[in-house]
Amino acid sequence: MPKIVDHEERQGEIVAAARRVILREGIEAATTRAIAREAGYSNGVLTHYFAGKDEILLSALRSSHRRIVERLRGKLAGRTGLAALRELLLDNLPLDDERARETALEVGFWGRSLTGGTLLEVQREEAAELRRLVRSLLEAASAAGEITTDEALDDVAERLLALVDGLSVHRLLYPGTVTAGVLRRVMEAELDRLARAA
Numbered sequence: 513m514p515k516i517v518d519h520e521e522r523q524g525e526i527v528a529a530a531r532r533v534i535l536r537e538g539i540e541a542a543t544t545r546a547i548a549r550e551a552g553y554s555n556g557v558l559t560h561y562f563a564g565k566d567e568i569l570l571s572a573l574r575s576s577h578r579r580i581v582e583r584l585r586g587k588l589a590g591r592t593g594l595a596a597l598r599e600l601l602l603d604n605l606p607l608d609d610e611r612a613r614e615t616a617l618e619v620g621f622w623g624r625s626l627t628g629g630t631l632l633e634v635q636r637e638e639a640a641e642l643r644r645l646v647r648s649l650l651e652a653a654s655a656a657g658e659i660t661t662d663e664a665l666d667d668v669a670e671r672l673l674a675l676v677d678g679l680s681v682h683r684l685l686y687p688g689t690v691t692a693g694v695l696r697r698v699m700e701a702e703l704d705r706l707a708r709a710a
Contacts, residue, residue, distance in 0.1 A: 523561050523571070526551050530572045535613055539620040542569065569621070570630055576617050577638055580604075593653035598703055600649065604642075604676045605699060606683045607692045615680045643669055659706040668706070675702060 529551035533542045544565050548555045562568045580603075587599050606612035625631040647669045653659045661668055679698060682690040 519561070522557075524575075526553070526558060526561060526568060527571045527575050530568050531576070531617060534569075534572065534620050535616055539569070539624055544568070566630065569624070570634060572617070573621055573631065573634060576614055580614060593649065593656045594658040594703070594707060597646065597649040597653060598700075600645065601672060601676060601699055601703070602696065604680075605692075605695045606680055607695060612683070616684055619681060619684060639673075643673060646672060653706075660709040661706060672702065675699065 526547065530542055530547045533546050533550050537546070542565070544555055544558050547565075547568060548558050551558075558568070562571070584600065584603055587603055588596050591599055603611070606615040621631060621635065625635045647665060650659070650665045650668055654661075654665065675698070679690070679695045683692070683695055
C-alpha cells in the first residue's frame, strides 16, 4: 500500500529546512539544492510543492511572521495603550535566542527584498501592519493620558520603529557590546521619555 503523504507537513518541513539554511549560511546559500539536502529530499520533491526558490523563501518569511504574530497575540491580550506598546516594541527586539534568530532571518531578507518583486511587497505590507499597530497604540496611550508629545504620532511611530530596526541590527553585528540589556534599556528610556511628558 502506498505511503500517504501529508502535503502540508512536507511543505512545513521544506520551509523549516530553508529557515535553517538561511540562519546558518545566509540567504544566498539557500539554493533549492541546499534546502532539499537539509530537508532530506530530492530537488524533485521541492518542485512538487513549490514553484521555485523564491516561493520557498517567501513561505519561510511568512512562516516567521506568523510565529511572531501568534506570540504577540498572547503577550498583548488584556493590554492597551502604553503597556501594550511597550510589550510590542520589546518583543520585536532580539532579546533572546529565538528573537535573535527571527531578526537574523528578517535582516537576511532585506537585501534580497530591495531588488523588488513579491518579497518586497510582502515586506512592505507586513511592515505597514506593524506601523499601523504602533500608531494605534500610541493614539490609545495619548487618549488615556499615558503619553504626551508635540510631535505628530506618525513621526513618533516612525522613530520607534527605526529604533527597533537599528538596535536589532546593532545587536546582530556587535553582540559583545550591544547586549540584550542595552537594547531593553534604550527602548525603555525612549518610552519613559514619552510617559514622563504626560
